Amino acid sequence: MPRKLLVSSFLFLGLTFAPASSAAGGGGTVTPLASRPEVVRARAAATLPRDRHKQVDALFAPWSGKSTPGCAVGISRDGVLDYARGYGMSDLEHDVPITPRTLFHIASISKQFTAFSIGLLAQEGKLSLDDDIREYLPEMPDSGKTITIAHLLHHTNGLREQGQLLNLAGWRGDDLYTEADILWALTRQRGVNFAPGTEIVYGNAAYTLLAVIVRRVSGKSLKAFADERIFKPLGMSDTRFRDDHAELVPRRASAYGTREGGGWKLSIPNTDHYGSTSLLTTVGDLLKWKQNLLDARVGGQALVASMLTSGRLNDGTVTGYGGGLHLGDYRGLRTVSHDGMEGGYRTEAVLFPDPRLAIVALCNGSTISPTDLTRKVAEVYLGERMKDVMPPAVALPGTELSALAGNYWSPLTDEVVRLEVKDGALRQVGVPTAFVPIGNGAFRPGESMHVWRFSEPAADAPRELSIQDAWPTTRPFIRVTSPMPADSALASFAGQYRSDEVDMTYTVRVADGKLAIRWPRRDEVVLDAVGGDRFVGSLGTVTFTRAASGGIDGLTISNRRLRRLRAERLEGGVRVR
Numbered sequence: 001m002p003r004k005l006l007v008s009s010f011l012f013l014g015l016t017f018a019p020a021s022s023a024a025g026g027g028g029t030v031t032p033l034a035s036r037p038e039v040v041r042a043r044a045a046a047t048l049p050r051d052r053h054k055q056v057d058a059l060f061a062p063w064s065g066k067s068t069p070g071c072a073v074g075i076s077r078d079g080v081l082d083y084a085r086g087y088g089m090s091d092l093e094h095d096v097p098i099t100p101r102t103l104f105h106i107a108s109i110s111k112q113f114t115a116f117s118i119g120l121l122a123q124e125g126k127l128s129l130d131d132d133i134r135e136y137l138p139e140m141p142d143s144g145k146t147i148t149i150a151h152l153l154h155h156t157n158g159l160r161e162q163g164q165l166l167n168l169a170g171w172r173g174d175d176l177y178t179e180a181d182i183l184w185a186l187t188r189q190r191g192v193n194f195a196p197g198t199e200i201v202y203g204n205a206a207y208t209l210l211a212v213i214v215r216r217v218s219g220k221s222l223k224a225f226a227d228e229r230i231f232k233p234l235g236m237s238d239t240r241f242r243d244d245h246a247e248l249v250p251r252r253a254s255a256y257g258t259r260e261g262g263g264w265k266l267s268i269p270n271t272d273h274y275g276s277t278s279l280l281t282t283v284g285d286l287l288k289w290k291q292n293l294l295d296a297r298v299g300g301q302a303l304v305a306s307m308l309t310s311g312r313l314n315d316g317t318v319t320g321y322g323g324g325l326h327l328g329d330y331r332g333l334r335t336v337s338h339d340g341m342e343g344g345y346r347t348e349a350v351l352f353p354d355p356r357l358a359i360v361a362l363c364n365g366s367t368i369s370p371t372d373l374t375r376k377v378a379e380v381y382l383g384e385r386m387k388d389v390m391p392p393a394v395a396l397p398g399t400e401l402s403a404l405a406g407n408y409w410s411p412l413t414d415e416v417v418r419l420e421v422k423d424g425a426l427r428q429v430g431v432p433t434a435f436v437p438i439g440n441g442a443f444r445p446g447e448s449m450h451v452w453r454f455s456e457p458a459a460d461a462p463r464e465l466s467i468q469d470a471w472p473t474t475r476p477f478i479r480v481t482s483p484m485p486a487d488s489a490l491a492s493f494a495g496q497y498r499s500d501e502v503d504m505t506y507t508v509r510v511a512d513g514k515l516a517i518r519w520p521r522r523d524e525v526v527l528d529a530v531g532g533d534r535f536v537g538s539l540g541t542v543t544f545t546r547a548a549s550g551g552i553d554g555l556t557i558s559n560r561r562l563r564r565l566r567a568e569r570l571e572g573g574v575r576v577r
Helices: 003-012 037-059 107-123 149-153 162-168 179-186 205-218 222-231 283-295 300-307 370-385 398-404 487-493
Strands: 071-077 080-087 089-091 256-258 264-266 279-281 326-330 333-342 345-352 357-363 406-409 416-422 425-428 434-439 442-445 451-454 464-468 475-479 495-499 504-511 514-518 525-531 534-537 540-546 552-559 562-571
Touching: 037 080, 037 370, 071 283, 071 370, 080 283, 107 149, 107 205, 107 222, 107 279, 107 300, 107 333, 107 345, 149 205, 162 179, 162 562, 179 205, 205 222, 283 300, 283 345, 283 357, 333 370, 345 370, 357 370, 398 416, 398 425, 406 525, 416 534, 487 504, 487 514, 495 552, 504 562
Parallel strands: none
Antiparallel strands: 071 080, 071 357, 256 264, 326 333, 333 345, 345 357, 406 416, 406 475, 416 425, 425 434, 434 442, 442 451, 451 464, 464 475, 495 504, 495 562, 504 514, 514 525, 525 534, 534 540, 540 552, 552 562
């Protein structure tokens, strides 16, 4: 390379070059050019980003073919784009590849923009986070305890999950879901999951209601408000809330789920509601937003600080959830993040605020885990700053594992978990992840930091289990010791059950030696007995209740986000008393 061109190359890289000095009279030795320290440093500086980018490409390689959905990834460092690339196909039917400009439905990542809109209105004095939501949503039922806007923001409100209510009311997965449908379901509820402020349970109903509050307070839809106050000021020209499922959106990725027998099928949500979901955007636009969480160009430092401040329970417990954002850490480094999952869309956006690194992965295949991918990307960039915090595995005899298998019921949430020993490891029935023993009766599911801890059984008392996951509310469980119902007893559960809260009548019958529950427009759900009057199926735990006479008078349906929805037994069209 000519000497002049070499010098220019170093200057372009921000480096300087000077020839070796000569001895008096011009007789000194000259260090070979390739060995000079400044040349070595320049080459290292030039190749390091390329090496990182190759490592990122390797992480996404399984999703880079022309017959698979995939992801767009974007990485910025201190507000400067470091890398952006698309992998796989945006549209498998028309051979359209994913690029950094592909738009994705980002599902629950949408929540932080709803929260920020509420924060802007609070900043202007148009509402207070301590306001009772019924000031703005008078149609919501009075649960006996005040639910505030802050309870909605921080998932400490106790509201039942909107999608599950609609499913129990007969909506199918591919039906159109509207804001009016959700309000219809929420305003019929006579019960809540828990008293506001006593627990945290993540859900979507709260953020749908927050979108309604934005409209009623500002006089503008959340779509218009966020566009005017957030997206345009930040130059997020490819970002908008979607309120019309039939709208044509150029460059939007389709989404895909797996088809039984192999291959892919379309899996695009039909939603005409937003606030909890339904934001369309690109990796580049989300990186602009992540930078705003660092420099507060829009909203100001006070509002951004409130977004990054965790909610608290009534007893002062920190929840780890701010304004539509998970506030946590990964291998010793602080994180501000959120994921999304709806239809076949899988999304994740994470900010490491101290090194000022932001990573966004937006994917369109249901089997892709963008959360895992973004954390692996972070290890490529920040691995030398990370700690090994995973609790090590300990050996546990098979007999001790077998002693832990069985059915466990939570008196708090009314959930049931079923555990078995399979392939030499403790697992949840139907879940492939193995539990790893870490000592003192505790296990972690796979490579997660969640802890499942078993107590030593006391004399004449069932074994207890506590589950601590990403949320601070520990869920207690006790082993189910009630005997399984005899086959002859199953017929006593059969009949019709009516729930006014979802305007639905359920039919329970005996089919092939098991109970099954069905309701209009939905596939029948087979129920497995777990002991006594309690059964489990794909909709959660079904518990039959008894009157003082001992006869069955109803049932309740429960899962993590919807507890004890009651349906009363009918005989001749009349409720059993």
